[in-house]
Amino acid sequence: MLKDFERKKPEDKEVLNAEIKEIRETLLGQQQLLRDAKLPVIVLIEGWAAAGKGSLIKELISEIDPRFYNVVSPVIVPESEERYPFLYQYASAIPENGKITFLDSGWMESAVRKFLRHEITKDEYRRRVRQVNEFERQLRDGGYLVLKIFLHIEKKEQFERLQALVDNPETEWRVTSEDLWQHKEYKRFVEAYDEFMEKTGDTIAWHILDGSRRKTAVRDAMKLLAQKIQHGLDNGRYVGEPFEEEFELKEMPKLADVDLSLTIDDEEYKKELKKLQTRLSELHNVIYRKKIPVILCYEGWDAAGKGGNIRRVAYPLDPRGFDVRPIASPLPHELNRQYLWRFWTRLPRTGHICIFDRTWYGRVMVERLEGFCSEKDWQRAYNEINEFERQLTDWGAVVIKFWIHIDQDTQLARFTERQNTPEKQWKITDEDWRNREKWPQYEVAVDEMLQKTSTKNAPWYIIESNDKKYARIRTLKIIIKALEKACEDHFEQMMDR
Amino acid sequence: MLKDFERKKPEDKEVLNAEIKEIRETLLGQQQLLRDAKLPVIVLIEGWAAAGKGSLIKELISEIDPRFYNVVSPVIVPESEERYPFLYQYASAIPENGKITFLDSGWMESAVRKFLRHEITKDEYRRRVRQVNEFERQLRDGGYLVLKIFLHIEKKEQFERLQALVDNPETEWRVTSEDLWQHKEYKRFVEAYDEFMEKTGDTIAWHILDGSRRKTAVRDAMKLLAQKIQHGLDNGRYVGEPFEEEFELKEMPKLADVDLSLTIDDEEYKKELKKLQTRLSELHNVIYRKKIPVILCYEGWDAAGKGGNIRRVAYPLDPRGFDVRPIASPLPHELNRQYLWRFWTRLPRTGHICIFDRTWYGRVMVERLEGFCSEKDWQRAYNEINEFERQLTDWGAVVIKFWIHIDQDTQLARFTERQNTPEKQWKITDEDWRNREKWPQYEVAVDEMLQKTSTKNAPWYIIESNDKKYARIRTLKIIIKALEKACEDHFEQMMDR
Numbered sequence: 001m002l003k004d005f006e007r008k009k010p011e012d013k014e015v016l017n018a019e020i021k022e023i024r025e026t027l028l029g030q031q032q033l034l035r036d037a038k039l040p041v042i043v044l045i046e047g048w049a050a051a052g053k054g055s056l057i058k059e060l061i062s063e064i065d066p067r068f069y070n071v072v073s074p075v076i077v078p079e080s081e082e083r084y085p086f087l088y089q090y091a092s093a094i095p096e097n098g099k100i101t102f103l104d105s106g107w108m109e110s111a112v113r114k115f116l117r118h119e120i121t122k123d124e125y126r127r128r129v130r131q132v133n134e135f136e137r138q139l140r141d142g143g144y145l146v147l148k149i150f151l152h153i154e155k156k157e158q159f160e161r162l163q164a165l166v167d168n169p170e171t172e173w174r175v176t177s178e179d180l181w182q183h184k185e186y187k188r189f190v191e192a193y194d195e196f197m198e199k200t201g202d203t204i205a206w207h208i209l210d211g212s213r214r215k216t217a218v219r220d221a222m223k224l225l226a227q228k229i230q231h232g233l234d235n236g237r238y239v240g241e242p243f244e245e246e247f248e249l250k251e252m253p254k255l256a257d258v259d260l261s262l263t264i265d266d267e268e269y270k271k272e273l274k275k276l277q278t279r280l281s282e283l284h285n286v287i288y289r290k291k292i293p294v295i296l297c298y299e300g301w302d303a304a305g306k307g308g309n310i311r312r313v314a315y316p317l318d319p320r321g322f323d324v325r326p327i328a329s330p331l332p333h334e335l336n337r338q339y340l341w342r343f344w345t346r347l348p349r350t351g352h353i354c355i356f357d358r359t360w361y362g363r364v365m366v367e368r369l370e371g372f373c374s375e376k377d378w379q380r381a382y383n384e385i386n387e388f389e390r391q392l393t394d395w396g397a398v399v400i401k402f403w404i405h406i407d408q409d410t411q412l413a414r415f416t417e418r419q420n421t422p423e424k425q426w427k428i429t430d431e432d433w434r435n436r437e438k439w440p441q442y443e444v445a446v447d448e449m450l451q452k453t454s455t456k457n458a459p460w461y462i463i464e465s466n467d468k469k470y471a472r473i474r475t476l477k478i479i480i481k482a483l484e485k486a487c488e489d490h491f492e493q494m495m496d497r
Numbered sequence: 498m499l500k501d502f503e504r505k506k507p508e509d510k511e512v513l514n515a516e517i518k519e520i521r522e523t524l525l526g527q528q529q530l531l532r533d534a535k536l537p538v539i540v541l542i543e544g545w546a547a548a549g550k551g552s553l554i555k556e557l558i559s560e561i562d563p564r565f566y567n568v569v570s571p572v573i574v575p576e577s578e579e580r581y582p583f584l585y586q587y588a589s590a591i592p593e594n595g596k597i598t599f600l601d602s603g604w605m606e607s608a609v610r611k612f613l614r615h616e617i618t619k620d621e622y623r624r625r626v627r628q629v630n631e632f633e634r635q636l637r638d639g640g641y642l643v644l645k646i647f648l649h650i651e652k653k654e655q656f657e658r659l660q661a662l663v664d665n666p667e668t669e670w671r672v673t674s675e676d677l678w679q680h681k682e683y684k685r686f687v688e689a690y691d692e693f694m695e696k697t698g699d700t701i702a703w704h705i706l707d708g709s710r711r712k713t714a715v716r717d718a719m720k721l722l723a724q725k726i727q728h729g730l731d732n733g734r735y736v737g738e739p740f741e742e743e744f745e746l747k748e749m750p751k752l753a754d755v756d757l758s759l760t761i762d763d764e765e766y767k768k769e770l771k772k773l774q775t776r777l778s779e780l781h782n783v784i785y786r787k788k789i790p791v792i793l794c795y796e797g798w799d800a801a802g803k804g805g806n807i808r809r810v811a812y813p814l815d816p817r818g819f820d821v822r823p824i825a826s827p828l829p830h831e832l833n834r835q836y837l838w839r840f841w842t843r844l845p846r847t848g849h850i851c852i853f854d855r856t857w858y859g860r861v862m863v864e865r866l867e868g869f870c871s872e873k874d875w876q877r878a879y880n881e882i883n884e885f886e887r888q889l890t891d892w893g894a895v896v897i898k899f900w901i902h903i904d905q906d907t908q909l910a911r912f913t914e915r916q917n918t919p920e921k922q923w924k925i926t927d928e929d930w931r932n933r934e935k936w937p938q939y940e941v942a943v944d945e946m947l948q949k950t951s952t953k954n955a956p957w958y959i960i961e962s963n964d965k966k967y968a969r970i971r972t973l974k975i976i977i978k979a980l981e982k983a984c985e986d987h988f989e990q991m992m993d994r
Contacts, residue, residue, distance in 0.1 A: 066821030073817040324563030
């Protein structure tokens with residue numbers, strides 16, 4: 001606790017220097033082992049303004065090969081904070097396997113400062129604390145080594161340092177009004193930092209270092225880092241256990257029980273399509289102005305009609321306000337990061353619509369069935385994904401998930417037609433046929449996914465798509481209803497944030 | 498020319514619809530061929546506010562599979578324009594092979610508007626016109642199909658459309674003060690657009706479409722796109738010819754003539770290192786405040802000491818204000834774009850220092866020698882790179898390039914030492930030994946590169962690194978001198994922009 005933190009005793013300079021030199025060499029030796037073991041490391045350095053976070057990081061990186069690390073300095077009120085979810089910039093900054101990211105202040109500073117500034121409500125603050133715990137656990141469970149340091153100085157020390165900076169014309173510009181405000185509010189910050197650390201110290205412990213003893217802090221930080229890495233090297237990559245968490249779930253039928261005979265006649269289809277597209281276009285305007293982000297997720301059997309469905313939804317939208325994100329197999333730099341990273345970095349800005357053509361649910365379908373991740377990994381993923389999506393809806397996003405459904409006979413007919421139509425042949429690959437053979441296994445996985453991840457805030461809809469036209473009308477109706485509701489609820493939600 | 502543009506005659510609606518339907522089908526069929534031929538397409542839609550750019554794009558994309566295209570709407574004054582070079586956001590948006598990027602206004606609108614707003618000088622405007630021509634030529638020569646459309650409406654038509662938008666509470670927000678300003682300055686815009694199109698129409702022609710005839714414009718745009726794609730499909734990927742361009746060059750010695758016996762004694766080294774690092778740290782402060790971007794490029798023989806040299810330069814820098822970008826082999830999504838793309842997207846923001854550990858010069862070294870690109874490609878690259886770097890220095894960046902030089906004996910000694918030292922073994926690979934065998938070929942390529950790309954604005958320095966310590970001191974001195982000069986020149990340059 002900062003409240004009762006005791007300053008470190010001064011240490012013998014020679015001894016300290018010798019220790020630092022020794023740990024430096026340890027770290028130097030660990031670099032390559034870390035790379036070989038493909039372990040990713042995140043070092044979060046939080047702390048007071050003028051506590052020396054920057055120079056601490058400078059010391060930590062001084063002997064590390066620049067190819068292996070990255071320093072990230074989140075700005076407190078950048079566009080990313082205003083137009084993306086709270087954790088967006090931190091989730092985007094996680095390193096690849098075998099590399100280290102140093103964060104020069106991060107999610108703690110952001111949450112605490114916004115709260116003390118009354119820019120977020122107490123409820124929103126509590127949500128962010130929960131999100132931080134989820135995020136850190138997901139990183140740990142995904143094999144990340146996470147070290148959290150708080151660099152502490154007392155109020156008097158901070159005063160002297162800020163004063164010295166301001167008095168020197170060369171450094172005056174470094175002191176921001178935010179820093180001076182923090183100094184004035186020092187006591188409130190102590191309480192808030194302590195509370196935050198208390199509430200986020202269970203999964204990954206906090207280490208408070210004495211910023212007034214510079215060399216001691218450097219030695220201690222290096223030691224902590226070396227220990228963290230050594231622990232990872234000795235024990236191998238950690239794989240988290242599946243865990244239980246309560247989400248309000250929507251009841252879902254089994255795929256086998258879905259009535260696929262539903263159809264729509266052509267005239268009705270044309271009339272409805274036009275009406276619904278016009279309405280969607282109007283709503284796009286509204287959500288753009290209200291800055292509501294919208295995330296539409298498409299999953300479904302091969303040849304179920306996802307592409308055509310997406311096109312009918314996209315057609316009435318203003319191209320400046322939406323994106324379609326086709327999700328293929330992960331690229332090497334994506335595979336080398338936690339599996340949600342490539343979705344975090346593809347999120348829409350507020351007011352924009354993002355249509356995912358396949359999604360993060362690959363984790364519990366193809367990755368599960370093809371053995372691209374361990375059993376624990378995909379079992380854990382249901383709740384991790386529920387958490388991820390709750391973070392999106394907490395942010396204010398509308399999240400809707402479609403399972404575009406057909407039966408095996410319909411798929412066969414469409415595959416055959418593709419095979420026999422020259423312009424459509426590119427749509428059908430050997431992999432599609434191989435996947436088709438695994439239909440029963442996929443059906444088990446999809447049923448489990450629908451049961452476990454259809455949360456009230458981000459529900460699944462099974463779309464009967466033996467008749468593609470029927471399916472398009474149905475998705476449009478669902479989207480419109482959800483957007484109308486979001487526009488109504490918007491004011492209420494704003495009040496809460 | 499807009500000045501004497503004649504409105505299109507109204508056409509029979511039925512005929513138009515039939516034509517559109519037909520071209521739509523052509524485009525549909527071309528999609529897959531485009532993908533197979535791996536041809537990338539850029540469609541730039543410029544034009545007046547309220548001319549209907551957005552809905553034109555909507556029509557163009559309506560039948561295209563969302564996996565194959567991307568719509569980009571550059572904002573006129575986003576952070577990227579303020580803190581990155583002029584073409585940064587456009588260069589970052591180019592598509593992968595086989596895909597299409599639609600730009601909803603782009604470099605023309607940005608350059609013209611800033612000029613008319615007096616936000617850039619006439620000289621800077623001329624530079625931007627030149628940069629656009631360079632950029633478009635480089636895209637064309639790199640195999641991109643580029644289509645440029647200007648959507649025109651007359652002043653009266655614009656008035657009516659803006660008025661209708663403003664009168665409707667649902668659409669009022671869409672009309673910005675920029676739009677109204679453009680309308681007021683309609684005549685000046687006509688002249689400026691005409692001038693811009695005249696000066697940038699040689700490499701890639703402009704097509705002016707009549708925005709007041711919506712269907713006609715859609716038909717024409719679709720036709721142009723289909724023709725452009727067909728031309729690419731029929732003729733195969735275009736590979737540009739090498740070209741001559743005048744750059745003021747610094748005279749460079751041959752590598753064979755460099756005196757590698759230069760050394761520094763240990764005591765002198767320590768003293769100098771400390772002094773120079775302190776000075777560099779001070780200068781980092783200044784360039785940060787003056788928002789001068791700095792780009793340091795490292796190339797050199799394997800084991801020449803690049804890593805240690807970079808670490809000595811990075812050590813005194815504030816980690817919040819610099820990045821080291823290690824350049825490895827391109828990833829698939831990088832290989833699928835023009836070769837400079839992965840460097841455009843890695844540029845530093847103003848005020849930041851970016852150290853490239855290997856660079857875009859891979860094009861004329863490893864890619865040349867290993868046959869990863871055609872002879873025309875690497876021969877063209879000398880001037881393309883000179884243009885790219887001139888765009889960086891035009892922007893105000895300090896660009897310094899180091900060739901870290903050793904002789905073959907020294908390399909052998911260092912390779913052997915690495916091989917025999919367990920902690921260093923990771924630094925030496927079979928590829929290093931293979932490259933070593935190609936020393937003579939590399940030497941030819943490096944000599945040619947140094948001769949052809951050591952421009953006055955972005956010069957090369959050959960750094961004698963048989964004595965690594967000597968090399969470090971020398972690079973530090975060069976960097977410091979260049980930064981000092983940049984800080985002095987800064988005011989002068991600001992006046993010019």
